[in-house]
Amino acid sequence: MIESIDPGQVNWARAQFALTAMYHWIFVPLTLGLSVLCAFFETLYVRTGNIEWKQLAKFWMSLFAVNFAIGVATGIILEFEFGTNWSNYSWMVGDIFGTPLAIEGILAFFLEATFFAVMFFGWDRFSKRMHLFSTWMVALGSNLSALWILIANGWMQNPIGMRFNPDTARFEMLDLWAVVSSRIAISHFTHATSSGFLLASLFVTAVSSWFLLKGRHQIFARRSITVAATFGLLSAMFVAFTGDEHAYITVRTQPMKLAAMEGLYKGKKPTGLIAFGVVNPDKQAGDAGDPFITKIEVPGMLSLLANRKLGTFVAGIDDLVWGNSEHDIVGVDQKIRYGRQAVTSLADFKQARKAGDASSAEAALTKFNQNQEFLGYGYLKKPSDAVPPVSLIFYSFRVMAGLGTFFIMLFALFLIQSARNKLPANRWLLRIGVISVFLGYIAQQAGWIVTEVGRQPWAIQGLLPVSVARSNLDSGTVAVTFFIFLALFVVMLIAEIKIMVKQISLGPEVSKS
Amino acid sequence: MIRNFMNFYTEGFRNMRLGRALWKIILLKILFIFLVLKLFFFPDVLKVSYDNDLDRAEHVLRRLTQIDGTVDHTALLPTAK
Structure with a gap:
């Protein structure tokens, strides 16, 4: 039977899953962040009674609705792919994923479906406070949905709280709390949601900057920027904090991923952090070649970040592949x-x-x-099959971290200029503000590349490689659906951009759900 | 109360402007996902291939107890060692 398995299928299945997940993640972070920002704008309206804040909240809610409508149900396709392309995996994890995904479904349905209607239809039918409560519930529901999905993902990165049943070939949940409170799951959640807040802040800043550049809706745009830049600055700093925590946990749960992120082949103490580097494409695990063509290294910094202690040892790829008895590493x-x-x-x-x-x-x-x-x-x-693609992970990590640092400076600049009342005159900053939303999307995708490519070859860390997790299909079938998706996603993305641009051009005065 | 509830939704939908276009997109997308993608391209492989859970478990166990070829421990041995 094994002779009939098509080896190309696993790559097509991975490509298809990556395409769908990356497309899905265009909409999710903006939904997470914009729902909170809308609730924040509405809170300002309820507290001050100023009708302009209401107008502002309604405008951003209309853009939230566009993003939500185009993004909704794209996650369902991922579930189809599990059953078709990853049937062994689906069978094995059914008991573990069943609980978090069922909770996610119920929560999402009741919280979002109930309060969504009030948020969009209920402006004149409910009291201010009831409407505000509904808007916050939509924000909470969206973010709680993400929690359960990321708990499931966290379990794949660090499978705990379960046992394998050799009769049924399934992993069975032993301790739901261990799965839910897994450090990696919580760290995933805080990092992903705060990065969603950051992206939404970039989005609001970009649209408002565009209004200022066009000389339209000046007061509206300046108010939006002040709130978004404050929220964005706090979010960006929190993203950096949770990112550091995430790396610390990764060292303990997926040390190979961290070694690949740093292009670190031979562990040493102290270990430096590569601030900038060009990876040597010919370098292989175990050979004597230099991992980098050129690099700028901050001495000892990786030891500090990975172990919270200067001068400590950080394992490299070679240590993890062939073991290191001095540091008790089983290869x-x-x-x-x-x-x-x-x-x-x-x-x-x-x-x-x-x-x-x-x-x-x-x-x-x-x-x-x-x-x-x-x-x-x-x-x-x-x-060496246990080594993920180093170059892709190394560069993706630097794109994500570099842009994250840039966003902190960008939001600080916007806040300073806003406080000095000089925003409309700073056209160069406004132009950067418009472009930065696209950089935000790039940072989001780069982060997921680090997380998901970084755990290769595993579908479930250490327990199930992707080659065993897949279904026994021929690659042609998966390739066909890959291209169907590509066409579908391009069409939907064009539709979203068109509707979004049209809605933005209409401006806040005519925004109506 | 039920009448109020129904009125709330029907009036809400009737007064929509942007929402109408969005609902059309959502419905079209869901129809395509479930009636085309799910029906023709994404069968649940194990459900379609086997009648009961026992056979499904047997299939997965068969795969889990197969090892692809022999381990090549000499491949890419560290030259420094």
Whole structure:
């Protein structure tokens, strides 16, 4: 049977999933952030009674609605892909994902469906406070939806609170709280949602900057910028803080990902942080080549960020692949042996169960349990298969972190100019403000590339590689749907941009749900 | 109360401007996703191929107990070691 598996299928399935997830993530962060900003604008209206804040809130809500409408249901396609392209994986994680995704569905449905209508239809039908409460509930519902999805993702990055059932071939939830409170899941959530707040702030700043450049809606635009730049600055600083925390957790749960982020092949102490570098494309794990063609390194900084302590050791790719006895690191080469033992024991267990030999089944299960945590390594062909694509992760990380730093400075500049009442005169800053929203989207996508490409080859960290998680389909079928999606997503994106631009051009006076 | 509730939604939808276009997009998209993509391109492979969970588990276990080829431990051995 294994001979009939098409090896190209896994790459098409990965490409299709990446395309869908990246498209989906164009809309999600703006929904997360803009819902909170709308609620904030409306709060200002309710507190001050100033009708201009109401007008402002309604305008941004109309853009929120456009983004929500185009983005809604794109996540469903990801679920279809699980069942079709990743059927083994879907079967194995059904019990784990069932709970968070069911909670997400119920929460999203009740919170968003109920309060969405009040938010858009209820301006003249409900009291100010009830309407404001509904707007905040929509913001809360959107962000809570993200929480459950990111908990599921966090489990894949760090599978805890479960056990593998060798009879059903499924991971079963043992401890929901352990899954929900996983440090990596919480860190994912705080980092992703705050980056959504940042993107929404960039969006509001960009549209308002465009109004100022065109000489339209001056007061409206300046007010919007003041709120968005304040919210954006706080969000950008929080994103940096949660990013640092995320890296600290990554060192402990996915050290290979961190080594790839830094292009670090040989661990040392102290370890420097590469502020700028050009990766040597010919460098392979284990060879003596230099990882970089050129680089600027901040001495000792990676030790400090990774371990909160100067002068400490940070493991490199070679240490993780071939082990490092001095630092008690078990290499992938050794883990493959344990993994193969787990696979063999599982096969023995299955055989004994079929033969009705209870004692042999028990012995095989005991052996399997001893090596279970290395199960996924048993399917790797060579130790270096555990190394993700270093260049892509290294550059993506720097794009994300570099832009994150730039956004802090940008929001600070906008706030200073706004406080000095000099925004309309600073046309260069306004132009940068317009362009920066696109940089925000690039930073978002780069961040997910680091997270998802960085955990390759794993569908579930250490337990299930993508090559085993996939379905046994031919690559042609997946390639066809890949191109259907590409066409569909391009059409929908053009539709969104057109409607969004039209709605922005209409301006705040005529915005109506 | 039910009447008020119904009125709230019907009047809300009737008074929409931008919302009408957005609802059309949402409905078209959902129809395409469920009636075209799901029906013709995205079957649940294990559900379609097997009648019961026992057979599905057997299929996944069969894959889990297969090892693709032998391990090449010498591949890319670290030259520095």
